[in-house]
Amino acid sequence: MTALPKAYEPGKIEQKWYDFWLKRGYFTPEIEPDKRPFVIIMPPPNVTGELHLGHALTATLEDIMVRWHRMRGDPTLWLPGIDHAGIATQVVVERQLAKQGQTREQIGREEFTRLTWAWAEKSIAEIRHQHQLLGASCDWSREKFTLDEGPSKAVRTAFVRLYEKGLIYRGERMINWCPRCQTALSDLEVEHKDIAGHLYYIRYPSTRGDGFVTVATTRPETFLGDTAVAVHPEDARYKNRIGSTVTLPVIDRDIPVIADEAVDASFGTGALKITPAHDPTDAEIAQRHDLPLIHIMNPDATMNEHAGPYQGLDRIACRDRVLADLKERGLLEKIEPYSHSVGHCDRCQTMVEPRVSLQWFVQTGPLAKPAIEAVRDGRITIIPERFVKTYYHWMENIRDWCISRQLWWGHRIPVWYCQGCAGVIVLVDEPTACAQCGSSQLVQDPDVLDTWFSSALWTHSTLGWPDETDDLRYFYPGSVMETAYDIIFFWVAKMIMMGLEDMGEIPFRTVYLHGLIRDASGEKMSRTKLRGKPMNPSEPISRYGVDAVRFALTAGTTPGNDMNVGTAKFESGRNFVNKLWNASRFILKSLDEAGFAAPVTPALSQKPPTLEDRWISSQLNRLIVNVTELMEGFQFGEAEQQIYDFVWSKFCDWYIEIAKTRLRSQSDPSPVPYLVDTLEKSLRLLHPFMPFVTEELWQSLKQHLPPESRIPASIMIAPYPLADDRAFAPEAERVLEAVIEIVRSIRNVRAQHKVEPGKWIEARVYADELLTDLKAQASIIEAAAKARPLSILDRRERDPARDGALVLVLKEAEVVLPLAGMVDRLAEEQRLGKESEEIRGRISQLEARLRDESFLSKAPSQAVEREREKLALLEDKLQRLQRELSQLRSTSPDS
Ligand SMILES: [Zn+2]
Numbered sequence: 001m002t003a004l005p006k007a008y009e010p011g012k013i014e015q016k017w018y019d020f021w022l023k024r025g026y027f028t029p030e031i032e033p034d035k036r037p038f039v040i041i042m043p044p045p046n047v048t049g050e051l052h053l054g055h056a057l058t059a060t061l062e063d064i065m066v067r068w069h070r071m072r073g074d075p076t077l078w079l080p081g082i083d084h085a086g087i088a089t090q091v092v093v094e095r096q097l098a099k100q101g102q103t104r105e106q107i108g109r110e111e112f113t114r115l116t117w118a119w120a121e122k123s124i125a126e127i128r129h130q131h132q133l134l135g136a137s138c139d140w141s142r143e144k145f146t147l148d149e150g151p152s153k154a155v156r157t158a159f160v161r162l163y164e165k166g167l168i169y170r171g172e173r174m175i176n177w178c179p180r181c182q183t184a185l186s187d188l189e190v191e192h193k194d195i196a197g198h199l200y201y202i203r204y205p206s207t208r209g210d211g212f213v214t215v216a217t218t219r220p221e222t223f224l225g226d227t228a229v230a231v232h233p234e235d236a237r238y239k240n241r242i243g244s245t246v247t248l249p250v251i252d253r254d255i256p257v258i259a260d261e262a263v264d265a266s267f268g269t270g271a272l273k274i275t276p277a278h279d280p281t282d283a284e285i286a287q288r289h290d291l292p293l294i295h296i297m298n299p300d301a302t303m304n305e306h307a308g309p310y311q312g313l314d315r316i317a318c319r320d321r322v323l324a325d326l327k328e329r330g331l332l333e334k335i336e337p338y339s340h341s342v343g344h345c346d347r348c349q350t351m352v353e354p355r356v357s358l359q360w361f362v363q364t365g366p367l368a369k370p371a372i373e374a375v376r377d378g379r380i381t382i383i384p385e386r387f388v389k390t391y392y393h394w395m396e397n398i399r400d401w402c403i404s405r406q407l408w409w410g411h412r413i414p415v416w417y418c419q420g421c422a423g424v425i426v427l428v429d430e431p432t433a434c435a436q437c438g439s440s441q442l443v444q445d446p447d448v449l450d451t452w453f454s455s456a457l458w459t460h461s462t463l464g465w466p467d468e469t470d471d472l473r474y475f476y477p478g479s480v481m482e483t484a485y486d487i488i489f490f491w492v493a494k495m496i497m498m499g500l501e502d503m504g505e506i507p508f509r510t511v512y513l514h515g516l517i518r519d520a521s522g523e524k525m526s527r528t529k530l531r532g533k534p535m536n537p538s539e540p541i542s543r544y545g546v547d548a549v550r551f552a553l554t555a556g557t558t559p560g561n562d563m564n565v566g567t568a569k570f571e572s573g574r575n576f577v578n579k580l581w582n583a584s585r586f587i588l589k590s591l592d593e594a595g596f597a598a599p600v601t602p603a604l605s606q607k608p609p610t611l612e613d614r615w616i617s618s619q620l621n622r623l624i625v626n627v628t629e630l631m632e633g634f635q636f637g638e639a640e641q642q643i644y645d646f647v648w649s650k651f652c653d654w655y656i657e658i659a660k661t662r663l664r665s666q667s668d669p670s671p672v673p674y675l676v677d678t679l680e681k682s683l684r685l686l687h688p689f690m691p692f693v694t695e696e697l698w699q700s701l702k703q704h705l706p707p708e709s710r711i712p713a714s715i716m717i718a719p720y721p722l723a724d725d726r727a728f729a730p731e732a733e734r735v736l737e738a739v740i741e742i743v744r745s746i747r748n749v750r751a752q753h754k755v756e757p758g759k760w761i762e763a764r765v766y767a768d769e770l771l772t773d774l775k776a777q778a779s780i781i782e783a784a785a786k787a788r789p790l791s792i793l794d795r796r797e798r799d800p801a802r803d804g805a806l807v808l809v810l811k812e813a814e815v816v817l818p819l820a821g822m823v824d825r826l827a828e829e830q831r832l833g834k835e836s837e838e839i840r841g842r843i844s845q846l847e848a849r850l851r852d853e854s855f856l857s858k859a860p861s862q863a864v865e866r867e868r869e870k871l872a873l874l875e876d877k878l879q880r881l882q883r884e885l886s887q888l889r890s891t892s893p894d895s
């Protein structure tokens with residue numbers, strides 16, 4: 001039997017246990033038809049690079065759920081996958097090419113796709129490695145990439161079905177265009193930034209020669225594409241202009257002045273220039289008035305042939321020239337500073353150009369309806385609940401989804417154009433000839449689909465859809481979709497729409513949205529690595545170990561709320577791992593010394609347990625009940641916190657310390673069975689949170705147990721602890737909590753008065769209801785507080801006038817310490833006064849907290865209950881402190 005090494009070295013054991021789990025196939029579930037499986041389809045991280053701490057949080061929370069369900073005996077599938085991230089990946093590879101002085105056009109579509117695949121494969125391996133480093137217990141045998149054959153067939157099938165139902169159409173619509181990426185973007189791929197710009201007032205001379213109409217615009221260069229000036233029909237300033245024309249300067253084109261209710265007469269001059277090809281609002285007005293569209297820009301945002309003398313200029317350079325020319329003609333009335341919101345490409349940060357363009361769209365209205373219903377009727381639960389409103393709002397106002405992208409990396413649109421009869425062929429598999437005219441001259445649409453089109457199918461395409469597979473039958477619908485709340489519309493909403501559309505059934509029962517991780521400065525970890533450098537989890541992992549990092553990520557996490565993660569949290573995780581390690585070493589040593597002959601579980605013990613045995617056992621069972629309830633309510637941060645508090649304080653600081661005294665005096669019964677039992681169950685409770693150190697310690701513990709015990713081969717397949725109702729011992733808890741409070745208060749005084757650690761001090765404890773019980777625990781109090789002589793007396797025997805000493809007011813008792821020469825009345829009065837003030841402060845804080853609506857609605861009910869109990873205790877304590885204080889004052893020699 002090998003003893004545990006003195007210090008925990010995570011690097012040495014993490015790889016060992018991960019390989020062990022993997023080799024034994026624990027991550028791969030069995031299909032057990034009469035059991036309902038627990039399923040998480042991992043929202044696929046982008047292939048664009050290494051994981052950051054945000055991904056690590058996602059993986060940790062999913063792994064906690066998955067390991068917990070596996071230990072509960074559910075057939076558990078966590079299916080990992082990667083997203084090809086169309087535009088983001090293409091930008092990365094293009095940048096690499098640019099470093100070698102090349103463009104994708106130079107090397108061609110085929111070579112570019114080959115290069116991108118090679119890059120993606122390396123990246124997929126790296127992301128898999130990082131997930132494994134984190135301890136993620138995914139079923140790697142089912143790993144999927146969005147561009148794999150299966151998911152690709154699903155994409156083509158879904159496209160064809162929607163097209164045949166009339167829910168996919170091709171049309172000329174206003175879209176967001178990135179001039180650098182040269183592709184359409186969806187509304188969600190546009191990042192709006194506030195820009196300090198200008199409002200330019202430009203005069204358009206009246207064609208009939210009676211003055212000007214002045215328009216205000218942030219983009220003067222677009223006047224080249226104007227097809228009207230619009231005013232409000234009731235605007236008295238312009239009434240006589242309606243129906244007349246003005247002449248655009250420089251290019252001398254006449255455009256009408258029209259009236260439209262949509263014009264805001266209070267903005268600028270009240271006259272609005274209409275550029276329908278380059279502005280979404282203008283496009284709508286133009287449609288109502290049947291105005292022509294004039295494109296003035298090429299796809300790369302240089303000016304085209306409609307820009308007259310400005311043709312060939314970039315849109316930025318064009319603005320300067322336009323302004324100079326207008327000024328020269330006296331047509332630039334004034335310039336005002338003006339800040340406004342401008343859309344930028346989420347992937348490359350180039351200013352987006354609104355543009356009317358021929359694209360493919362999904363008609364989302366009919367898909368959104370059943371998706372709204374599924375949440376409304378409770379088939380899908382969204383946690384936290386406040387995001388339900390956001391979901392409805394977005395879904396009820398959803399716009400048609402532009403799904404075509406002018407990219408090379410992605411799923412090619414399954415549409416072919418016949419050169420013979422100009423027919424459009426939409427098929428899952430590539431056709432060889434046109435069904436209409438027989439021509440084999442078919443040209444496939446050059447565009448690819450929006451990446452989110454394939455992620456929308458992810459919940460079923462990963463399980464084999466459109467084929468009827470065993471996996472699809474058994475594992476669909478999934479249990480939980482776990483992701484950050486900023487992804488709700490990218491993923492969650494689309495998955496619900498497409499899951500319902502393709503499968504006729506919801507894709508998952510619960511949507512759990514976690515908060516965003518922000519760094520110490522509060523900055524959000526970006527979804528892309530192109531901007532800034534988000535923290536790679538392997539840095540803290542190499543310094544603190546995986547378990548400490550997972551602990552830190554989970555600590556304080558509540559559904560939907562952001563949190564900061566920094567060094568202090570990692571250190572606290574590492575300290576906890578070390579505490580657990582040292583406690584285990586002590587217990588294993590005690591177990592060795594007791595020998596196999598000693599009963600190692602409380603059930604086998606013949607002797608009646610002591611008070612502290614019953615206390616720790618009761619506390620442990622209470623913990624099991626709480627943790628189970630918290631896990632079921634997705635309160636993982638609070639569950640971890642409660643296990644931490646139990647292990648650190650109750651088990652290590654109190655039970656083990658008391659057990660040491662008992663072991664030294666070879667008391668009977670031995671605490672060893674309770675030491676072993678509490679440790680073993682704590683390890684299982686902690687396993688989903690900290691898988692590696694718990695496996696290592698559990699395996700060592702297993703070696704020490706009698707060989708006949710029927711114990712599983714790994715903690716990860718051992719059952720999650722269940723509470724034993726018989727273990728609850730409220731009276732033992734009450735007594736031991738009182739003992740702990742007495743010891744703590746004496747220790748505090750010793751520290752305050754700098755009493756040497758080895759020195760014994762006299763103490764008198766006055767109790768009421770607990771008198772007999774406390775008397776029975778005198779030896780524990782004596783040893784732990786270094787209090788001798790210690791007398792435990794009836795509260796009624798106390799004569800405060802004669803105390804002449806330090807009085808500590810506790811929950812169940814008063815402690816009197818006649819520290820000779822140490823106590824002066826004035827100082828004591830001050831201390832009691834200060835303590836009362838402090839308690840008053842805490843009371844008003846708690847009262848404020850319990851009045852705070854946002855706390856009451858966000859915190860778990862247990863936490864609220866705890867705060868209420870705290871308040872009651874503090875109020876009682878304050879009363880007794882006040883009594884002591886008035887006693888002290890009334891007996892004071894000066895009074
Ligand atoms: Zn871009």
Ligand SMILES: [Zn+2]
Pocket residue numbers: 418419420421422423434435436437438439
């Ligand atoms: Zn044809």
